[in-house]
Amino acid sequence: MSVDNQSLAQRRAPLVPIRSALPWLIASGFLLLLPQVFPSGAGLTIMNQMAITIVFALAYNMLLGQAGMLSFGHAVYMGLGGFFCMHLLNQVEYNDLYLPLPLLPLFGGLFGLFFAFLIGSFSTRRAGTVFAMISLGVGELIAACSIIIVVFFGGEEGVSGDRTMGPEVLGFDFASQLEVYYLTAIWLVVAALGMYLFSRTPMGRIANAVRDNEERAEFLGYSQRYVRWISFCASGFFCGIAGALFAINFEILTEENLNLATSGSILLITFLGGVGFFIGPVIGAVVFTLLQTVLSLYTEIWQLYLGILFVLTVMFFPFGLTGLIAMHFRPWNLGKFGLLVRPYAVMAVPALVFVSSAVAVMEILFHARHASIGDEEMNLFGLTINTHSQVPLLVACVAVVVSFLVIKRLAPGLKEAWDEANHQERGAP
Amino acid sequence: MSLFIVNILDGLVTGLLLFMLCSGLTLIFSMMGVLNFAHASFYMLGAYFGYQISTYVGFWPGLVLAPVIVGVIGAAIERYGLRRVHQYGHVPELIFTFGLALLIEEVVQFFWGKSQMAFEAPEALKFAAFSIAGNAFPAYKLFMIFIAIGVFLVLLYILTKTRIGMIIQAALSYPETVQNLGHNVPLIFMGVFGVGTAMAAIAGVIAGPVLGTFPGMAVLLGSIVFVTIVIGGLGSLWGALAASLLIGWLQTFAAAYNLRMADLLTAIGLSEPVDMAESMLSDLWTLTLPQVGPILPYLLMIIVLALRPQGLFGKRET
Numbered sequence: 001m002s003v004d005n006q007s008l009a010q011r012r013a014p015l016v017p018i019r020s021a022l023p024w025l026i027a028s029g030f031l032l033l034l035p036q037v038f039p040s041g042a043g044l045t046i047m048n049q050m051a052i053t054i055v056f057a058l059a060y061n062m063l064l065g066q067a068g069m070l071s072f073g074h075a076v077y078m079g080l081g082g083f084f085c086m087h088l089l090n091q092v093e094y095n096d097l098y099l100p101l102p103l104l105p106l107f108g109g110l111f112g113l114f115f116a117f118l119i120g121s122f123s124t125r126r127a128g129t130v131f132a133m134i135s136l137g138v139g140e141l142i143a144a145c146s147i148i149i150v151v152f153f154g155g156e157e158g159v160s161g162d163r164t165m166g167p168e169v170l171g172f173d174f175a176s177q178l179e180v181y182y183l184t185a186i187w188l189v190v191a192a193l194g195m196y197l198f199s200r201t202p203m204g205r206i207a208n209a210v211r212d213n214e215e216r217a218e219f220l221g222y223s224q225r226y227v228r229w230i231s232f233c234a235s236g237f238f239c240g241i242a243g244a245l246f247a248i249n250f251e252i253l254t255e256e257n258l259n260l261a262t263s264g265s266i267l268l269i270t271f272l273g274g275v276g277f278f279i280g281p282v283i284g285a286v287v288f289t290l291l292q293t294v295l296s297l298y299t300e301i302w303q304l305y306l307g308i309l310f311v312l313t314v315m316f317f318p319f320g321l322t323g324l325i326a327m328h329f330r331p332w333n334l335g336k337f338g339l340l341v342r343p344y345a346v347m348a349v350p351a352l353v354f355v356s357s358a359v360a361v362m363e364i365l366f367h368a369r370h371a372s373i374g375d376e377e378m379n380l381f382g383l384t385i386n387t388h389s390q391v392p393l394l395v396a397c398v399a400v401v402v403s404f405l406v407i408k409r410l411a412p413g414l415k416e417a418w419d420e421a422n423h424q425e426r427g428a429p
Numbered sequence: 430m431s432l433f434i435v436n437i438l439d440g441l442v443t444g445l446l447l448f449m450l451c452s453g454l455t456l457i458f459s460m461m462g463v464l465n466f467a468h469a470s471f472y473m474l475g476a477y478f479g480y481q482i483s484t485y486v487g488f489w490p491g492l493v494l495a496p497v498i499v500g501v502i503g504a505a506i507e508r509y510g511l512r513r514v515h516q517y518g519h520v521p522e523l524i525f526t527f528g529l530a531l532l533i534e535e536v537v538q539f540f541w542g543k544s545q546m547a548f549e550a551p552e553a554l555k556f557a558a559f560s561i562a563g564n565a566f567p568a569y570k571l572f573m574i575f576i577a578i579g580v581f582l583v584l585l586y587i588l589t590k591t592r593i594g595m596i597i598q599a600a601l602s603y604p605e606t607v608q609n610l611g612h613n614v615p616l617i618f619m620g621v622f623g624v625g626t627a628m629a630a631i632a633g634v635i636a637g638p639v640l641g642t643f644p645g646m647a648v649l650l651g652s653i654v655f656v657t658i659v660i661g662g663l664g665s666l667w668g669a670l671a672a673s674l675l676i677g678w679l680q681t682f683a684a685a686y687n688l689r690m691a692d693l694l695t696a697i698g699l700s701e702p703v704d705m706a707e708s709m710l711s712d713l714w715t716l717t718l719p720q721v722g723p724i725l726p727y728l729l730m731i732i733v734l735a736l737r738p739q740g741l742f743g744k745r746e747t
Contacts, residue, residue, distance in 0.1 A: 070520045072527070122735055128519055129464050133659045134734060140652045141727035148720055260648065264531065271524060304539055307532035314525045315510060318517045362539070370542055 024193060031185040035178055044177040050289045051181075051188045052245045057270045057281035058195050059238035064267070065275035066199055067231040068211030069124070070132045073139015074239065075262035080115050080142070081108035081240025082257055083153060085247040089161035100169045105187050105244035112240020113233055120232035125225055127214060136260075143258040158254030161247070174248070184245050191241050196278060198234055207231045268310050274320025283321050301366050305359075331421035343410075343417040350406040356381065357399035364393050431562030436685050437678070442570050444677025445577035449632035450654045451661070451669040452584060453625030459601050459664035460621050463511070463519055466526035468629055469651030470533035475499050475630025476637030476646065477537055480548040488551035496630040503626025507619050530647065538644050546642040573635050580631060581670075597621060656730045662743025671741055676726050683722030690716035 034047060056078055063069045085108040091097040099107075123134040146153035153159065164175045172179050198204050206227050209217040214224040247253060256262065265288075273284020295302035317324055331337045360380055367378045368388060377386055385392040454468045475495050482491035506529065514525040550569040557565035588594040600607045600617050608614045640646065657676050661668030690713060733740060 064520075068520065070523055122731070125738060129458075129462075129523065130659075130663070132520075132523055133464065133655050134730075136652055137656050137659065137727050137730045140656075141724055141731070144724040144727065148716065148724070260652065264527065267524065267527065268531075301535070301539060304532075304535040307528065307535045311510075311525065311528040311532050314521060314528050315513055318514075318521050366539060369540065 024189070028189050031189065034185075035181055041177060044181050046289060046293055048177070048181055048184050048249045050286055051184045052242055052249060053266075053269065053285040053289055054282050055188055055191045055245060056239060056242035056266055057273065057285045058192055058278075059235050059242060060266050060270050061275055061278075061281045062195060062198070062231060062235040062238065064270055065277075065280065066204060066211065067207040067228060067235075069127055069228060069232070070135075070267075071139075071263070072132055072136035072260070072267070073142075073263050074135070074235075074266060075258055075260075076119075076139050076142045077112045077116055077236040077239035078243040078246065079253065079257035079262070081112035081243030082247040082253045083159055083243075084108060084111040084240075085244040086159040086161050086251075086253050087152070089163060089165070089247065089251075090159075093162055093165040098167060100167055101163055101174050101248065102169055102183055102186075104248060105191075105241045108244025108247070109237045109240040112243060113237040116233045116236020116239075117229075120229045120236070124228040124232050127210075127224075127228060131228075139258070139260060139263055143255060143260065146255045146258055153255070154253075156255065158252055160252040163248050163251055180249055184249065187241060187245055191238055192282075195234075195238055199278060203227075203230060268306070272310065272313055272320055274322030274324075274326075276319050277322040277326065280320055280322040287321060299363065300370075301362065304362070334421070334424060336421040336423075339417055339421045343414045347407070347410055347414055350403040350410065353399055354403035354407060357396045357403060360396040361393065361400060364396060368393075431564060432685070434561050435564045435566065436681050438566060438570070438574075439685075440678035440681035441674070442573050442677070443681055444674035445574060445581075446632055446636050447650075447654065447657055447677055448670055448673035449577050449580060450629050450650065451658050451673050452581065452666060453628040454654060455658055455661075455664060455666055455669045457622055457625045458658070460597075460618060461511075461515075461522075463522040463526065464655065464658075464663075465622075465625070466523060466651075466655075467529040467533060468526075468626070469647040469654055470530045471499050471503055471626040472629040472633040472636070472650065473537060473644075473647040474502070474533060475633025476548065476642045477541055477546070477633075478630070479634035479637055480546045480642050483548065492631070492634050495634050496627040499630035499633075500623040500627030504619050504623030507622035511622070512615070512618075530651070534644055534647060541644075543644055546637075548637045548642040550638040569639065573639070576631065576635055580628060584628075653726055656726045658740075660726075660730050660733050660740055662740025665740065665742040668740055668742025676729070679725050679729070680722055683725055684719050686718055688718040 035044065038044070038047065059078075060071070060074050063071055063074070085104050088097070088099060088104060088107060092099050119138055123131060123138060147155060163180075164173050174180055174183065206217065206222050207230075209220070210222070210224045210227045217227070218224050243253075243257070246257070269284040269288045270281045271284070272288060273282065274280030291306065292302070295305065299305070313320060319326070328337070328340075331340060363378070363380055364385070371378070377384055380392075450468060450472055454465060457463070457465050457468075478495035478498055479488075479491040482494050510525065510529070511522065514522050550567075554567075554569040554572055556568050559566055586594075588598065596607065596612055597617060600612070600614050604614050607617075653676065657672045658669050660676070661670070661672030694713075
């Protein structure tokens with residue numbers, strides 16, 4: 001008997017297959033080492049912001065990607081969770097509430113869950129456009145309320161607090177940015193793992209089924225409404241965690257955390273990253289935060305570039321950045337990736353010229369229109385040019401047109417190479 | 430009483446303005462099944478183009494030219510943008526129009542900057558049309574009412590009495606059958622999108638001088654427009670009219686009558702807390718009607734959705 005049992009145990013797959021655990025271990029190790037690479041204060045600030053955005057974007061994608069629900073007011077759940085945590089922090093400070101800081105995100109999550117449960121009860125009745133409109137309306141309602149309900153939202157100056165007033169945990173009081181980073185990173189891994197595991201449960205799979213065909217799921221015996229509601233609540237929970245992390249990191253929440261601009265930017269981030277993949281929002285959040293930080297250093301019109309990038313992504317790459325990468329797995333697996341290198345390299349030259357000259361046109365025009373009077377010179381790609389003479393603008397315009405024509409000329413060749421690289425010969429494995 | 434009449438008229442102006450946006454949006458929605466998130470952005474573009482043209486040749490040519498330009502831009506966006514995204518489904522379409530709204534706001538800031546434009550009503554309309562007990566009613570507002578009603582009547586006439594209108598109505602419900610009868614349905618879609626955006630632009634040109642021409646004007650009106658057509662019932666033109674007027678009056682009256690919550694609460698026998706700063710309910714006590722005004726449309730939407738999910742005039746549950 002005992003031998004039988006032993007062989008059974010051997011045959012059973014390990015609880016966590018090493019193959020699926022590996023990416024998580026690597027990611028955790030990476031997060032652990034990151035502060036060694038970027039120890040500066042600015043680096044830590046950006047990384048904290050990135051981690052919070054990742055949690056928020058992943059939670060948003062639980063709706064958009066996993067359950068097919070487009071929300072235009074999702075900042076509300078993160079914001080409400082954050083406001084609630086801010087009040088909890090103030091309770092810790094003034095009323096001696098015993099609450100170790102590392103547990104705060106849990107309460108933020110529960111508060112987000114509570115509100116998602118409440119609002120989801122009527123908003124998840126329908127998917128698609130109706131859900132999107134209701135989410136917009138509710139989002140605007142709560143954002144507008146934040147100015148009226150001063151007790152909870154603190155009016156226009158918001159609610160602020162101090163994270164260091166709680167009991168010390170293992171000797172940490174979380175005064176330094178580095179300690180906050182590690183706290184955020186741990187919660188990031190916990191939340192991301194939680195969301196990943198949720199997507200693997202039967203519930204997560206049914207959410208996918210409802211997304212793809214709600215009628216069929218209904219015929220299988222699942223209430224599409226409850227499935228959406230549960231997805232919505234789960235998303236609200238993780239948004240609340242993101243909100244709590246925001247509260248810990250920035251120690252202030254304002255109306256800005258609730259409004260349409262924040263809700264819109266999380267949609268933008270998630271979609272840029274790619275809604276069809278679990279990792280998509282992570283990539284989106286990292287790229288977006290970097291773009292935001294770097295671009296805003298160099299140009300005033302970075303939001304215009306971002307808008308253009310977003311619209312082009314929706315039009316040409318609906319699976320986002322991750323989808324673009326995933327497209328190349330097939331040629332890679334077929335061993336034909338080499339076929340693409342040359343056409344890509346050839347295309348890169350006019351593409352680079354096109355992008356930089358288009359940027360030049362916009363920058364020159366913007367400078368000519370909005371720079372203060374008398375300020376006629378600007379620095380562009382290391383060149384100093386006079387924006388009020390016609391020559392640089394003309395040169396840039398010509399470069400745009402010429403490079404565009406070259407791209408059009410080269411496009412069929414690239415398409416051909418792409419098809420060839422994705423083509424599997426008959427009989428080949 | 431006279432104040433009441435003035436408010437009725439002011440609310441009518443707001444409501445009809447809202448309706449000019451909602452009617453185009455509803456038409457586009459019932460045809461393509463997608464809510465054009467960027468609709469209010471076309472309204473903003475209308476105002477800016479109207480302003481730009483008015484600086485060269487005056488207000489009146491702007492009133493005609495700006496909607497034409499915006500309509501052409503709208504049609505081009507439908508042809509080269511929306512039609513491309515259509516194959517991916519409704520949610521990407523909605524995301525596309527959302528991205529478009531962001532982009533248009535940025536483009537407007539790129540060309541005109543962040544400050545408000547000095548877009549003014551034409552001199553010919555700068556007089557008081559009549560006055561009610563000392564409250565002068567500007568002729569320009571009267572002109573807005575007439576324009577809005579005129580646009581609505583023309584739209585109604587075209588949709589119900591002309592051959593083109595019949596084809597459009599048929600294409601709304603049975604696009605494939607209409608296509609099989611030899612009509613160019615994609616062209617009709619493009620045309621409707623263009624006309625819808627042009628109507629938004631007309632609203633923009635006439636509203637620009639009154640409500641202000643600035644980059645935030647699209648966002649300010651945009652979400653109210655969506656709330657309105659959800660309240661009216663998605664796809665219902667009459668519902669859009671009723672909801673627009675309702676919200677127009679709601680907002681005007683809320684802003685005009687300074688009802689205080691404290692009066693109401695003392696009237697039902699509650700006593701005011703002595704130290705307002707310490708009370709948890711201080712917000713409730715200091716609440717006034719003008720303060721609540723901006724959120725009333727959203728509250729109304731939630732009430733309507735809870736009691737009648739298809740909207741006031743919607744036929745089926747959307």
